[in-house]
Amino acid sequence: MDHLNNSSSCCNKIINESIEKETRKQYYIKTVEEFNETEIQEELSNHKKFMEAAIEEGYKALKEGEVPVACVIVYKGEIIARGSNKTNIKKNGTRHAELEAFDQIFLNKELNDRFKDSLLEECDLYVTVEPCLMCSVALQFCKIKRVFFGCHNDKFGGNGSVYELNFSPISNGRPYNCITGLLKNQAILLLQLFYNQENKKAPIPNKRKRLDPEELKKEMLKITENSSSSQLILNITQDLNSVKEKVLKDLNNK
Amino acid sequence: KTLSHIINDDFTSEFNHLKKIKKKPSPPPPSTTIVDGDKEKDKHKEEEEEEVEKDNKVSKNSTKQSSQTGNLLQLLICGESRFKNLKIILENVEYDKELGEIKFIGNDDDSEYQSLSNEQKGIIKFIKSNDFIVSIEKVPKYPPLLYEIWEDWNYNIWPCVFRAHIFSTPLISNVKDETLLEMRKYMSLAIEQAEIGKKRGHKGIGAVLIDPNTNKIVATSYDQTNRISVDETPEISETQYISPIISHCIMTITNKLSTEQVDDIKKQMKEQKKFEKEKQFENRNENENKNENKNENEICNDNDEEKEKEEKEEKEEKEECNILSFVNLGQYLATNFHLFITKEPCIMCSMALVHSRVKRVVYGSSSRDGGLGSYLKIHTEKSLNHRFEVYKDFMEDECKKLFDSPEAS
Numbered sequence: 001m002d003h004l005n006n007s008s009s010c011c012n013k014i015i016n017e018s019i020e021k022e023t024r025k026q027y028y029i030k031t032v033e034e035f036n037e038t039e040i041q042e043e044l045s046n047h048k049k050f051m052e053a054a055i056e057e058g059y060k061a062l063k064e065g066e067v068p069v070a071c072v073i074v075y076k077g078e079i080i081a082r083g084s085n086k087t088n089i090k091k092n093g094t095r096h097a098e099l100e101a102f103d104q105i106f107l108n109k110e111l112n113d114r115f116k117d118s119l120l121e122e123c124d125l126y127v128t129v130e131p132c133l134m135c136s137v138a139l140q141f142c143k144i145k146r147v148f149f150g151c152h153n154d155k156f157g158g159n160g161s162v163y164e165l166n167f168s169p170i171s172n173g174r175p176y177n178c179i180t181g182l183l184k185n186q187a188i189l190l191l192q193l194f195y196n197q198e199n200k201k202a203p204i205p206n207k208r209k210r211l212d213p214e215e216l217k218k219e220m221l222k223i224t225e226n227s228s229s230s231q232l233i234l235n236i237t238q239d240l241n242s243v244k245e246k247v248l249k250d251l252n253n254k
Numbered sequence: 255k256t257l258s259h260i261i262n263d264d265f266t267s268e269f270n271h272l273k274k275i276k277k278k279p280s281p282p283p284p285s286t287t288i289v290d291g292d293k294e295k296d297k298h299k300e301e302e303e304e305e306v307e308k309d310n311k312v313s314k315n316s317t318k319q320s321s322q323t324g325n326l327l328q329l330l331i332c333g334e335s336r337f338k339n340l341k342i343i344l345e346n347v348e349y350d351k352e353l354g355e356i357k358f359i360g361n362d363d364d365s366e367y368q369s370l371s372n373e374q375k376g377i378i379k380f381i382k383s384n385d386f387i388v389s390i391e392k393v394p395k396y397p398p399l400l401y402e403i404w405e406d407w408n409y410n411i412w413p414c415v416f417r418a419h420i421f422s423t424p425l426i427s428n429v430k431d432e433t434l435l436e437m438r439k440y441m442s443l444a445i446e447q448a449e450i451g452k453k454r455g456h457k458g459i460g461a462v463l464i465d466p467n468t469n470k471i472v473a474t475s476y477d478q479t480n481r482i483s484v485d486e487t488p489e490i491s492e493t494q495y496i497s498p499i500i501s502h503c504i505m506t507i508t509n510k511l512s513t514e515q516v517d518d519i520k521k522q523m524k525e526q527k528k529f530e531k532e533k534q535f536e537n538r539n540e541n542e543n544k545n546e547n548k549n550e551n552e553i554c555n556d557n558d559e560e561k562e563k564e565e566k567e568e569k570e571e572k573e574e575c576n577i578l579s580f581v582n583l584g585q586y587l588a589t590n591f592h593l594f595i596t597k598e599p600c601i602m603c604s605m606a607l608v609h610s611r612v613k614r615v616v617y618g619s620s621s622r623d624g625g626l627g628s629y630l631k632i633h634t635e636k637s638l639n640h641r642f643e644v645y646k647d648f649m650e651d652e653c654k655k656l657f658d659s660p661e662a663s
Contacts, residue, residue: 092511093610162635162637
C-alpha cells in the first residue's frame with residue numbers, strides 16, 4: 001500500500017514508453033521559426049490574427065483582475081469560442097481559459113450539436129501561454145488538431161517545459177501537434193503587466209490598489225530609451241495599442 | 255579558526271557552546287571502545303553533511319574530564335594518520351605542573367618532539383594539563399534520517415542536524431487504528447457514490463471530500479462523462495456545468511465545492527449589508543427626530559439628499575457584489591481537505607488536485623495511465639508549487655468490482 005512499485009505498473013510503463021516513441025515520430029512540438037517554406041509560414045498572417053484575438057481576451061481578463069491567460073478556438077477560419085482565466089471569480093483553481101472555452105462550446109446548442117460526435121477534431125487552439133498539465137491532457141480528451149501558444153510556462157507547462165504530454169498515450173485521448181513562439185513577446189508583456197501590479201500591493205491586504213497598465217508601459221519605455229531593446233518594445237507597444245483600440249471599441253458598442 | 259586559537263583563546267566560549275548543545279545530561283560513553291556505527295549508518299544516509307564530510311573517516315578524541323562528571327567535552331583534533339603520531343608522542347610525554355613544561359621520556363628520540371609544530375605542542379600541553387583521556391571514536395558521516403536516531407547521535411556521539419522531509423507520506427503502519435477505521439468509512443461512502451453513477455449510465459467511479467479537522471463531509475460526487483443519464487434527467491445545473499468529456503469525478507467535485515463556497519460567501523455578504531442598513535436607518539430616525547422642529551424647506555432639501563444617498567448606496571452595492579472583493583474570505587479552495595476516490599485519477603484530474611491544494615488523496619484501484627503513481631507521479635513533482643500525500647490500493651477489491659479497466663478516472 002505504501003510502495004508504488006508493482007510488477008504490473010512496471011509492465012504498463014514499458015508499454016506506454018513504446019507507444020510514446022511511435023507517437024513522437026508522427027507528432028511534433030516546434031517553434032514558428034523552425035517552419036521554413038511550409039504551410040504554417042504561408043498562413044502566418046492568419047495565425048497572428050487569431051493570436052491577437054486571444055490577446056484581446058487576455059486584456060479583458062486583466063481588467064477583471066484575473067491572471068491574463070486567454071484562448072480562442074478556431075474551426076475552418078472562424079472563431080467558435082473565446083475563453084479566459086476565471087479562477088478568482090469562480091473561486092475554483094481549475095477554471096482555466098481552455099476549459100472555459102470548452103464550456104462555451106458545449107453550452108451553446110448549435111455548436112454542441114455540430115461537435116457532439118466529432119469533438120474538436122478539426123479545430124485549432126490559440127493560447128497566449130503554454131497549457132498547464134491539466135489542460136494539455138484535457139485537450140487530448142477533446143481530440144484537438146493543433147495547438148498554437150506564445151510563451152512557455154516553466155512551472156506548469158505540459159507541452160515541453162515540465163512534461164511533453166501531447167505525445168503521451170492516454171486512453172480516450174488523441175495526441176496533437178504543438179507550435180510555439182507565436183507572438184511570444186506580446187504574451188510575455190501581458191503577464192509582466194499583471195505580475196508588476198501584484199508586487200505593488202496596497203497596505204490593506206484585502207483590497208489591492210492596482211496601477212494602470214499604461215503607466216507601467218511609460219515607465220518601461222523611460223527605462224529602456226537608451227538601450228538596444230527599446231526598438232523591440234516600441235514595436236510591441238504599437239501592436240498592443242492597436243489591439244487595445246479594438247477592445248475599447250467593442251466595449252463601447254456593447 | 256585554527257586549533258591553537260580554539261585552545262588558547264576561545265576555548266571557554268567554544269566549550270560553552272558545546273555545553274549548550276548538550277542540554278540532555280548524557281551518560282558518558284566508554285572512552286576506550288570504538289563505535290562501529292559507520293557501516294550501518296551508510297544504509298540510511300543519502301546526503302552528506304558538510305561539517306562531517308570534511309573529516310572523512312575522522313578519528314575523534316573524545317576526552318573526558320574527571321572533575322566534571324556528566325559534562326562530556328568532544329573536540330575534533332586531527333585526522334587518523336596524524337592521530338597515530340600524536341598518540342605515540344602522548345604516551346612518551348610527561349607534564350610538569352609546577353614548571354609548566356613538557357618532558358620527553360621516550361627512547362632518546364628528541365628529534366621527534368622537536369619536529370612538532372607549536373600548534374601540536376599546545377595541544378599536548380592542553381591535554382596533559384587537564385588530565386584528559388584520549389581515544390578513537392567514529393562519527394556519523396551522513397545526517398540522521400529519523401528523529402529517534404538524531405536524538406541518539408546528537409546527545410551521545412556528535413552534534414548533528416535533523417532535517418525533516420516534509421512532503422513524504424507517512425507510512426500506513428504509523429497511522430492510528432481509529433483513523434484507519436474512519437478512512438474505511440469514507441471510502442465506503444465513495445463506493446456508494448460510484449454505485450449511483452453506475453446506475454445512471456456513467457463509469458463506476460465516486461469520490462468524497464472530507465475536512466479532517468471537523469470530520470465533516472464537504473462534498474460528494476461521481477463520474478459524469480455521459481451528458482444525459484439513462485433516466486434522461488440532466489445531471490448538472492448550469493452553475494456548475496462543465497463539458498461532459500472533461501467532467502471526470504474530480505473535476506465535478508471541485509466545481510461543486512467552488513459553487514458552494516461562492517454561495518456561502520454571497521449569503522454572508524448579504525447578511526452583513528442588512529446589518530449595516532439597519533444601523534443606518536436607526537441613525538437616520540434619530541436624526542429625523544432631532545430635525546422635526548426645522549422648517550419645511552429644509553426638510554425638502556433633506557429628501558433630495560437622501561435620494562442622492564440611496565443612489566450612491568446602490569452603486570456601492572453593485573461594486574461590492576463583485577466576488578473579487580471578498581475572494582480572500584473563508585476557506586481557500588480545498589486546502590487541508592482529504593479526498594477519497596475509488597479509481598486512480600488521470601493526469602488531468604491529478605493536476606486539478608494540485609491546483610485546488612488538497613492535503614491527502616486515498617484511492618482504490620490503480621490504472622494504466624494514472625497521474626498519481628502509475629504513469630506519472632505528479633504529487634512529488636518538484637517544479638510544481640504544491641505537493642500532497644497519496645495512499646494507493648485502499649480497499650482495492652471492492653473498488654475493482656465497480657469499474658475494472660485500464661482507463662483512469
